[in-house]
Amino acid sequence: MIDINNDWKFELVDKLENGHLFEYDELKMRDINVPHDYSIEQPMDWSGGSDGCVGYARGGLAWYRKHLHVDSDILYNKKVFINFDGIYNRSHIYFNEQLVTFHPYGYSPCLIDVTPYLKEGDNLLAVYVDHSRACDSRWYTGSGIYRKVTMHVLPKTYIPVWGARITTECSSSQFAKVNLSMDFVNELDYDKSLRVVTSIISPTGDFVTEVSSEILVSKIAELKQTAEITNPMLWGIYQGHRYVAITKVFDGDYCIQSKETVFGIRYFHFDVDEGFFLNGNNELIKGVCLHHDAGLVGSAIPNDVLRRRLEMLIKCGTNAIRTAHNPYSADFFDLCDEYGLLVQEEFYDEWDFPKGKKFNQKETLYDYKFHGHDEFFREYAKEDLQNVIRRDFNHPCIIQWSIGNEIEWTYPKYNNATGYWSANAGGGYFFSEPPYSVAEIREICSKLPKEHIEVGKTAKMLAQWTREMDTTRPIIANCILPSASYESGYVDALDMVGFSYRRIVYDRSHQYYPDKAIMGTENVGQWHEWKAVLERPFISGIFLWTGIDYVGECGGRKHQNSTARISPSGLIDVTGFDHPSFHMFKALWRENEPELFIATNTLEKSVYDLKDGKLVQRPGLPAWDRRLWSWQDMNNHFNYKLGEDVVIEVYSNCEEVDFYQNDELICHQFEAENVDRIYKCSFKYKGGQVKVVGIKNGQAYESILQEALPATDILISVDKTEISANFDSVVHVVAQLKDKNGLDVNFQDEEIEFLTKSEDGVIRFLGVDNGSPMYQATYKNPKIQTNRGRALMIIGANRPGIIKVCATIKGSLSNVIDIHVLE
Structure with missing residues (x-):
């Protein structure tokens, strides 16, 4: 694998020009390296050319060019492939002035064979990116060659770039069987006899075992090898133990190809009654959803930025990531392997029909700049989906393939069957069970006229393509209206069911559809969501929306005459600074480690009233078990007006907490007194400091917040x-x-x-x-x-x-x- 990320030429253009021709004037182009996001480097567009759905980012048309030198040995004796890990989007890729492929999906890798176009000496790789539909997503996408590019020079008889797959079999930490499957392609005009030797290297760098096989390749062949490992180091949560299979292909005594495949040994399953088991242990999935941008760097994300973000999430107890709502970069999965983070990899946010980019649900605003990927879905979905699986198959972090996110919105005929939108229900589906019974929903769905394109048919198509590539991981989807999806044929295609903000129907679904495991796959970052998991062994866990704030999905959110560019629903903001909710979930998810975090505000700006000396929920505001994405407005300082009523919230997993102002005991509370799991107290502000002392397992811990002076x-x-x-x-x-x-x-x-x-x-x-x-x-x-x-x-x-x-x-x-x- 050869890194070809440096020394590119780039130009934003107003219209399609001949940027793929050798004669194109490169003097007017910029020198850049990729990954490169040309949306993030442009000023935000508040004039109407963009929209809050993408954080007011600009798109545009662009050319990328890179020159590659090819010698005669490569020209006559090798195969050459180039892999783009991600181009956003609708890219035309040229080599030596010839169109090699059109790749519309911005999130899937694109592997091209440029061998037929090679010439000795200077070769030109050119990419035209058409992101003129700047608002074609419900979140910030970025633009351009925003992920890495690699070149692969292989012999004429070879293992393809994504041609090695490894599965493991084990039921304990005593013994594991490693199954290697390798594809071979022979492009010579005669059969090729090869010797294939695979060495297994342990996570500590030690040699483990070696397997040798012979294979005769006519045109296409598959070789299977098996190795056995005693006392394997299992990959698990926060335990990123990875083995390396080094495969060498010999033609006689000459090694013609060497390929390294990183893998992990772990075993897991989802039980319909008892939840998720990893390496024999019942584990709760403490997950977060993430969008693929990273704030100020946009979508061209250095690994160190990803590391900092993942490490911050791990600090609060996160053990799983959902790639909402598209495949991520290969680098991201490498890091999740390393850190021991579970991953649900999601393929699509749209299938056959578009979603509304400004207001979600089904598209009703028809405007060129909002047109998404749906028009390309039918033609390119199989190739995109299966290439993602080919690339990511060997990552031990991936435990689920998600074929879609809240797809039901774009097949609306089944939604009314739930009864939520009847005259008496008014669409309130978050915290109430469907007005119609299971039998009524089933009857309504059965009578609906069948159409050429049905949600169930498309789901089965995607599931079939997924199973053609992998049967070791369950197929799931994030269902916003599972009560309808169970009856529309959608759920029939799945191995297990993900619920989007639907904790209220956990029990009903488990009772009436007991044969498939269920879990939360999109949940608000509030205690009531986690409480529902702790009370139900059959729920494997949740994925909070979101782990980190993200650019976009904020159209129409106004504040102080400014328009928001970021959706602030994360445990962490886009810079990596913690929100109060971070500490709430750290208290819940790191339950064995003491957490004691102080947040403050005035009584007036809080969600409470003071009644008989106690804080009570202010009428008209959502109760604790009805709160959604936004955390109550709280501060990380202790600076107010003397005599002002202030509120102190403490997020803690201590059994009891004392509140002090300037060493004066104000109140003492036990955890059981607060059904919302938030310790809270109010008093007149005197300046100085607030201190809280918590008791956990008989040991005292304290946290202090002091009044500060003006900044100097x-x-x-x-x-x-x-x-x-x-x-x-x-x-x-x-x-x-x-x-x-x-x-x-x-x-x-x-x-x-x-x-x-x-x-x-x-x-x-x-x-x-x-x-x-x-x-x-x-x-x-x-x-x-x-x-x-x-x-x-x-x-x-x-x-x-x-x-x-x-x-x-x-x-x-x-x-x-x-x-x-x-x-």
Whole structure:
């Protein structure tokens, strides 16, 4: 595998030009490396050309060009393939002026054979990207060659790029059987006899065993090998033990191909009554949904950005990711393998019919810029889906294939069968069971006229294509109206059923449809969702919407005369800073580790009233078990007006908590007193500090939040002081406002400026952000307003050197940190 991500040419264009021709003027093009997202580097469009569904990002038309040198040995003796891990979207790929393929789906890999187009010397690879439909999604997509590109030079008789598959059989940690299956292709005009030797290397780098086989390849052949391992190191949650199968193909004594396949040994199943079992242990899936952008870097995401995000989610107890609502990059799955994170990989958000990009559900607004992928679905779905499985088959992290997300909205005839939209129901499906019984829904569905395209037919088609590639993982889908989907034929195609915001029908579905396992696959980040899991052994777990805030899906959300660009439903904001809900779920999911987090606000701005000295839910607001995506407005500071009524919330897994203001005991509470799992107290603000002391397993823990003075200084911190000069290696620089006593200032915001200094050409500036959904300035300006006292800058490097980093506030300079850049 050869990395061909550097030294590309790029140009945004107004119309299709001859960018695939050698004669095209490259002097007017920019020098870039890929991955590259040309939406994130453009200013946001508030003029009407874009929309909140994609965070007001611009799309556009673009050309990419790269020159490749080919020598005579490659030309006459080799096969050459190029793999694009992701191009958004509707890309035309040319090689030496010839169209090789059209690839419309922006999330699936595209592997092309360029052998027929090769010539000795200079060769031209050109890609035309048509993202003129800038709002073709319900979330931010990015534009361009936003994932990595690799070239694969293979012999004329070869194992294809995705031609090796490994499955494992084990029922304990004592013994495992490793089954290797390899495809062979022979493009010579005579049969080829080969010797194939596979060595297994342990997660610690030690040789384990070796298998040798002979194979005669005429045109296409499959070779199966089996190896046995005693006392294997099992891959599991937070245990990213991975083996490597090194396969060498010999023609006589000469090795013509060497291929490494990384895999893990684990066994799992979903039980209809007892939930999820991994390596013999009953585990709860503590999952989050993620969209594929990463804030200020858009969709061209360095691995270090992914690492920081995944590590933050792990801190709160997350053990699973749902790739909402599309396949992710190969790098993402490599990292989940490494960290021991479970993954549900999802294929599609739309099938035969489009969703409304502005308002969800079925599309009703017909506008060119909103047209999505549905028009290409029938022609390209099989190739896209199966290529994703080919690429990702060997990842131990993947435990489910999801064929669709809330697809029912686009096949609406079955939805009315639930009774939710009858005159007496009014569409309230989140917290009430269907008005119609199972028998009534079944009868209504059975009488509906059948059409050429049916949700059940399409589901079975996708499931069949999936099973053609893999039968070791269950097929699931995220069903928004499972009561209808059980009767429409949709669920018949699935191995298990995912529920989208439908905890209210867990019991009903388990009672009437007991043969298929069920779980939450999209759930609000509230205690009531997790409570429903703890009370039902047959529910394997949930996936919260979402783990991290994301750009887009925010059309029409207004605040202070600004239009939001970010959907703030995550446990973490787009910069990686924690929301209060992060600590709530850390208390729930890291139940054996003490958690004691303080959040504050005024009584007036809280969700409570004070009645007889106790905090009660304010009338007219959703009760704790009806709260949805938005967490109540809470602060991470203790700065208010003297005498003002303040509310303190504490998210904790301690059995009891004491509240103190300036060492005066205000109240004492037990966990059982708070059905919402939130300790809460109100008192008159006196300044100073608030302290809480929790008791867990007989041991005391405390947390303190102090009143800060106005900001006079700024402190920067970095997540590393040494990086490499490549795309994946970056530094996160966090700026925190400070008062004269060194306390964090989170009640005040100021304009700051990040400063960097190095030799020319060393710094690669990725951008700045503050995490606010309302932040509208460009990511590329190092001057930024803080949000809750903080801001983030991300930088990388183009070549070795030293980068000095600092920040200023009102002329005052922060500390200076040196970043050392290695080769």
